[in-house]
Structures are given as C-alpha cells and as structure tokens.
Amino acid sequence: MKEILQKQREFFKRGATLPPAFRLDSLRKLKSAIKNYESRICSALYKDLGKSETESYMCEISLCLGEIDYFLKNLKKLSKDKTVPTPLSNFYSKSVIKTVPMGNVLILSPWNYPFLLSVEPLIEALAAGNTVVLKPSAYSPNTSSLIKNMLGEIFAQEYVSVITGGREENKNLLSEKFDYIFFTGSSAVGKEVLRRAAENLTPVSLELGGKSPCIVDESADIKLSARRIVFGKFLNCGQTCVAPDYILCQESILPALTAALKAETEKQFGKEPLLNPDYGKIVNDKHFKRILSLIDWRKVILGGKSDENSLKIEPTLMTDVSWSDAVMREEIFGPILPILSYKNLNEVIQSIEDKPHPLALYIFSKNKANIKNITEHCRYGGGCVNDVILHLATPYLPFGGVGESGMGCYHGKFGFETFSRKKSILHKSTLIDIALRYQPYSKHALKFLKIFLK
Secondary structure (H helix, E strand, O other): OHHHHHHHHHHHHOOOOOOHHHHHHHHHHHHHHHHHOHHHHHHHHHHHHOOOHHHHHHHHHHHHHHHHHHHHHHHHHHHOOEEEOOOHHHOOEEEEEEEEEOOEEEEEOOOOOOOHHHHHHHHHHHHOOOEEEEEOOOOOHHHHHHHHHHHHHHOOOOOEEEOOOOHHHHHHHHOOOOOEEEEEOOHHHHHHHHHHHHHOOOOEEEEOOOOOEEEEOOOOOHHHHHHHHHHHHHHHHHOOOOOOOEEEEEHHHHHHHHHHHHHHHHHHHOOOHHHOOOOOOOOOHHHHHHHHOOOOHHHEEEOOOEEOOOOEEOOEEEOOOOOOOHHHOOOOOOOEEEEEEEOOHHHHHHHHHOOOOOOEEEEEOOOHHHHHHHHHHOOOOEEEEOOOOHHHHOOOOOEOOOHHHEEOOEOHHHHHHHOEEEEEEEEEOOOOOOHHHOOOOOOOHHHHHHHHOO
16 A cells, blocks of 8 residues: 555656646546446446446446546636736736645545445546545445456556455555545544544545435425435435435325325335345345344334345335434434424424434425525535435535535535645736835835725
8 A cells, every 4th residue: 555655646746647638538548448347337236236237327327427528528627727816915916726636535435336436536536636546345345346447457556546455454544644535434434534634634525424304395296205205215225325314294294195105115116125126235234234123113104024135125114203213313324214294394494403414405395485494594415305316416516414414525526626726826027026015114114005905
C-alpha cells in the first residue's frame, strides 16, 4: 500500500492528471470497459446479491454510464478558470478562481450497490484530476474482484489502484496520509473513518444512512403511492441506503393504504416471492439473522417467511408498530416495511426532528401546504415528492446526508466540486502602484483609505 501510494503521489506531482484531455480520455476508457464487462458485472452482482440483470443495469451500470456521459459533455466547462469581480481596493487587478484536484484520493465503498458506489465516485474523482486508491467491500467479493480486474486492464496502478480485503486492509489504508477520503457505509464505521482522518487533518465525505421516513397524507393517490413505495422499499431486497425505512400514514387512510400495499407487493413479487428469480437476497448470514430478529410476527400482515439456504426474506409488511419496537430502533436495511399512523402533520414534523436526521425523506401528497411544511421544516439529506429513491438518479442534484446521515455531497458537478478545491488567485498589475498602503503613512492616508475601503 505504501509503495502504491508513493507512486501515485509522484504521478500526481508530475501533473499528468491535470490536462482535461487526459481526464476525458480516462473516462472514455472507463466507459468502454464498463460496456465490455457488462455481462460479467451482472453475473458478479447476481452472485453477491441475487440481483437480476435488469436491476443490475437499471440501478448500477446505467447510472455509471450516465455519470461518465455527463462529464464527457461538461468537463471542459467545469475545469475552466472562473473570473470574478475585483473590489476597488485592488484596482487594476484580475481575480480568478482556479479549480484544482485534491490530489491522492481514497474511496471506501460498500457492498449493497458494490459496482455503482465504487465506480461513480471514482468517475468524479478522475474527472476532477485526482489519482485514486479504491477499496471495495469484502462482503461483495465477486464484484470487488471484477472491479479490480476491470480497472487493472485500463489504468496503471500509479493512477488508479484497487485494494481488496477486509478490516485489516481498511485499517492500514486509513493509517496512510491521503489528500481526501470518500466513504460510503454505516454510521459506526463512518465515525471511525472520521476519527482516523482527523489524525492527518484529511478532509472527508461521509455517505451514511439512517431511518428514512415516507409520509403519506390523505390527499395522496393511494394506489400509485403504494406502487412506488413497494418498488423503492424492496428494490435490492431492501438493502438501499435511501429506501423508505418506515411509513407514516395519516390515520384516515390507513386501511386503504395498507390494503393497497399488500396488493401491490403481491403484484410486483408474486404470492411466493422466495421463488421469484428477479427478487434478490440478503448479502450474508449475519445480516440475514439481524433482519429476521426485527420481525414481530404478531404485527406481520404480509410476508415474513425466509429461506436460510438462499438468504432470502419475503417482502414483509408490519402494522400497529410503535417507536419502541425493535424494528424502529435501528435502520432496517432489509425487506421489512413498518407502517405507523399519525393524526396531524405537526406531530410528524416534531417526531422526525426529534430523531437523527435521515439521509432521505419522501412525502406522497397533493396538498401543497403539507409538502411545503415538510420540505422546509424537516432536516434530511434529500428526497422526493410523490416518489422514492429517484432523486439519486440524476447528475443535476447533489446527493448526500446531513448530521448523522453524513457530510458532503456528490453526483455531477457536485461530485466534481467534492474532489476539487477552489484556489483563489489575484493577478495584480505592475503598471500602477498606489502608495497609500506603505509606511510611513502620510497625514492624508487614513482619509483616502476610508473613502476607498468603506
């Protein structure tokens, strides 16, 4: 690791990554490699998470290709120097903001979307002109191995290097001095990353998670709401950081929404979802057992069955849930959807604000006042109105958390800015030199300074 990082430092110091033409060529190589590896990517994702080919392309491959296309179109504009106004106090000068790469970047990625959440931040780091050490998750070994092979074919280690392994490798990497660290994963590990980064004063982005609420009020289109919630919740078997963690349903429509959710779950996944070839699996036995421990059979209205051999758990709906239940005391990160009810929106806002700020929030409503109230008064990373999850599928919106759900953001130009820094440069003319600032000060110096510097 030390040898690889030293090579990357030397490569970066040579300025090889600075020209936009070099960065664009790198992105084109990566795009071509992703296309060539498409079937192998799908196969690896199926082995690790039971993802279907359709889901793998829709939720991982296509988003990476879209991100590359965004930078192929916009990189030259994003990397240009920006001239800004200069105050009178710096008369006959030019003020410029130069966007420069951070340098040597470490990306630590998770297992739930192992290709997307490794390659998408990589794309942005390369677009910004950095070298990258990428450490994918040990929990998704097939995808991690594929990423290592794919990137090794197109990039020299002094530019992009993939380190596989587990906790020991993470520990060793975090003991090294990087110029930036980008981490996606759990809050517990995120705290350790931040603590270790602080020892070297290394800036960090943390993309974490949390219990993301989904609010449904009495004005919502119940059937469409149920359809979209079921899609977003049980996508990737519920192992999505921005999946609706629980529903807050207005009391008056609770029976109707519950019935619609049951009908829609059976429609999308069938009456025997454990036999559905397009329905994924839990990543490993540890998480399988953790998720099962959150199910209270007295409150299950649909699903709940599981198969330990295939690590599959049925899409599960639970009602009559309270905040003291096990399922409400931690982020679920699995195919269990608790449904709670509320009487008025103010209690919803208070409830959400009293808890750690979630990564996402969703509201299904046609009531503009309710939408405004929720989006203005609740603190959360991002979200959707009348849909779920899709706010992360655009390079034109920043994606990131707040407070306990993370810090920093990425996607599109926001990712470019995350992996860059703004360098301020004042170009001063040598043709004119005003003597007011120099000692000895004349008796009129203060008078003139108050005129020009007020």
